[in-house]
Amino acid sequence: MYLTIDLDSKAPIYEQVSNAIKERIARGDLKEGAQLPPVRQLAGDLGVNLNTIATAYRQLQTEGLVTVKHGSGVVVNARTAGRIAAAGNDGELRAPLRTALTQLVLAGWTRGRILSLVTAELKDMLKGAR
Amino acid sequence: MYLTIDLDSKAPIYEQVSNAIKERIARGDLKEGAQLPPVRQLAGDLGVNLNTIATAYRQLQTEGLVTVKHGSGVVVNARTAGRIAAAGNDGELRAPLRTALTQLVLAGWTRGRILSLVTAELKDMLKGAR
Amino acid sequence: MYLTIDLDSKAPIYEQVSNAIKERIARGDLKEGAQLPPVRQLAGDLGVNLNTIATAYRQLQTEGLVTVKHGSGVVVNARTAGRIAAAGNDGELRAPLRTALTQLVLAGWTRGRILSLVTAELKDMLKGAR
Amino acid sequence: MYLTIDLDSKAPIYEQVSNAIKERIARGDLKEGAQLPPVRQLAGDLGVNLNTIATAYRQLQTEGLVTVKHGSGVVVNARTAGRIAAAGNDGELRAPLRTALTQLVLAGWTRGRILSLVTAELKDMLKGAR
DNA sequence: GTGGTCTAGACCACG
DNA sequence: GTGGTCTAGACCACC
Numbered sequence: 001m002y003l004t005i006d007l008d009s010k011a012p013i014y015e016q017v018s019n020a021i022k023e024r025i026a027r028g029d030l031k032e033g034a035q036l037p038p039v040r041q042l043a044g045d046l047g048v049n050l051n052t053i054a055t056a057y058r059q060l061q062t063e064g065l066v067t068v069k070h071g072s073g074v075v076v077n078a079r080t081a082g083r084i085a086a087a088g089n090d091g092e093l094r095a096p097l098r099t100a101l102t103q104l105v106l107a108g109w110t111r112g113r114i115l116s117l118v119t120a121e122l123k124d125m126l127k128g129a130r
Numbered sequence: 131m132y133l134t135i136d137l138d139s140k141a142p143i144y145e146q147v148s149n150a151i152k153e154r155i156a157r158g159d160l161k162e163g164a165q166l167p168p169v170r171q172l173a174g175d176l177g178v179n180l181n182t183i184a185t186a187y188r189q190l191q192t193e194g195l196v197t198v199k200h201g202s203g204v205v206v207n208a209r210t211a212g213r214i215a216a217a218g219n220d221g222e223l224r225a226p227l228r229t230a231l232t233q234l235v236l237a238g239w240t241r242g243r244i245l246s247l248v249t250a251e252l253k254d255m256l257k258g259a260r
Numbered sequence: 261m262y263l264t265i266d267l268d269s270k271a272p273i274y275e276q277v278s279n280a281i282k283e284r285i286a287r288g289d290l291k292e293g294a295q296l297p298p299v300r301q302l303a304g305d306l307g308v309n310l311n312t313i314a315t316a317y318r319q320l321q322t323e324g325l326v327t328v329k330h331g332s333g334v335v336v337n338a339r340t341a342g343r344i345a346a347a348g349n350d351g352e353l354r355a356p357l358r359t360a361l362t363q364l365v366l367a368g369w370t371r372g373r374i375l376s377l378v379t380a381e382l383k384d385m386l387k388g389a390r
Numbered sequence: 391m392y393l394t395i396d397l398d399s400k401a402p403i404y405e406q407v408s409n410a411i412k413e414r415i416a417r418g419d420l421k422e423g424a425q426l427p428p429v430r431q432l433a434g435d436l437g438v439n440l441n442t443i444a445t446a447y448r449q450l451q452t453e454g455l456v457t458v459k460h461g462s463g464v465v466v467n468a469r470t471a472g473r474i475a476a477a478g479n480d481g482e483l484r485a486p487l488r489t490a491l492t493q494l495v496l497a498g499w500t501r502g503r504i505l506s507l508v509t510a511e512l513k514d515m516l517k518g519a520r
Numbered sequence: 521g522t523g524g525t526c527t528a529g530a531c532c533a534c535g
Numbered sequence: 536g537t538g539g540t541c542t543a544g545a546c547c548a549c550c
Contacts, residue, residue: 019232022236025236093233096229097251100227104223122235125235144526179526179527180538181527185525185526200534201534202535203536272540272541273541282496299522308542310544311542329523331522331523334523356489363412364483367483378505381488382495439534441535445535
């Protein structure tokens with residue numbers, strides 16, 4: 001599996017990994033029942049520590065997106081609306097959006113440019129999905 | 131000044147504070163020349179340490195959003211498009227947006243619901259701004 | 261790592277530290293990929309608080325000279341001409357030079373003596389550097 | 391008297407003022423016996439507090455560059471090599487030079503460009519002087 | 521092991 | 536009155 005992560009970024013690597021996998025799931029690249037690569041293999045591919053990948057998978061499990069089957073790998077769960085209990089309430093979902101939009105506005109992006117980026121991203125995510 | 135911060139959040143307090151102030155600036159609540167509350171006062175209001183607020187203010191200064199005048203307070207700068215060069219390149223601006231949208235999609239939000247939230251936020255931000 | 265700092269100086273300690281390290285980098289003592297000493301170790305060596313060193317390192321990171329990898333130390337970045345955009349415009353670079361030269365002139369240094377000091381320093385800095 | 395100072399700069403205003411006057415003295419614009427403007431007038435011209443200018447003048451006096459005559463103004467002293475006792479030892483004079491040069495080198499300036507800037511500044515300073 | 525954050529409180533510098 | 540720096544020490548997060 002190919003994932004783009006930035007080892008120099010401020011964001012923790014395990015989170016970059018889990019986010020990248022979430023995106024794959026969100027856009028339907030990884031459908032229900034799909035297997036994630038073994039921890040050792042992904043760690044090797046990305047050149048990071050085993051624990052880092054293990055933490056990323058654990059987080060995905062906590063959020064209910066995947067199931068870890070001891071000895072037989074990690075598989076993607078069926079999508080159930082509102083399933084992301086761990087992600088918390090509405091406010092915790094909205095805050096990151098607002099922060100991201102704030103950054104774009106302060107960087108001088110126009111309303112139109114932002115909206116077209118958003119719709120493009122959404123289109124991308126929802127094309128293959130359930 | 132009233133700001134909502136979450137002491138239990140994973141995000142550092144000083145960043146929550148600077149983000150909250152950035153939002154205020156982005157939506158025009160704080161216009162050019164406006165004074166931020168004294169470090170000690172805001173620290174007292176929020177119930178955190180003086181240094182935590184000082185760090186938040188220093189970050190805003192580094193990003194060029196405010197000017198710190200030793201001995202006479204912190205004032206909001208004029209908005210200059212693209213001023214936030216220090217915040218990084220395009221990719222670093224887009225990534226948080228994509229991550230935030232992913233969370234919403236996985237939480238089961240429909241395209242329409244997401245779009246209306248985005249447009250509402252943008253409207254709010256761009257109403258009072260220059 | 262050995263650095264000379266002056267606890268009585270008007271300049272803040274964290275800045276003395278970051279300046280001293282900058283000089284090391286500028287003259288090639290610390291090349292790309294080199295690791296800076298752990299925060300706690302350098303703090304111990306210099307007899308100052310951990311936070312003071314952390315602030316110095318953070319400043320170097322902000323200026324793009326080093327990369328902080330959480331959990332595994334701080335490494336020197338590749339040198340990229342003009343990388344120190346954050347340090348400000350030309351004027352902010354020239355002013356300190358002029359001030360320093362003024363001090364020497366007022367102290368009675370001759371033109372020749374000043375020039376030979378400058379060339380000596382430059383030779384030192386540019387010898388090992390890429 | 392016209393002086394360029396930057397109210398937004400990190401450097402304290404009183405120091406910017408005293409430095410600017412030092413430069414005037416170093417380059418011979420202000421010769422022995424010349425009068426500095428009254429505190430109130432300079433404060434008004436620059437739009438800063440009285441105390442700020444007073445501090446700048448006091449610093450110049452401490453360094454032996456001017457004499458404050460109570461009730462009759464501030465006059466520039468005769469230049470005597472090595473007179474700047476307050477400026478301290480050689481090390482304290484060299485350090486700022488090295489720091490300034492470091493900044494230029496890290497900003498990607500070539501040896502030639504730096505040297506020509508230095509000689510230009512020196513020429514300027516020494517033209518009208520003693 | 522690494523760095524990051526936060527607190528409590530002291531003291532200094534600027535205007 | 537403003538902000539800045541520093542300390543001592545605790546606790547957390549990452550790899």
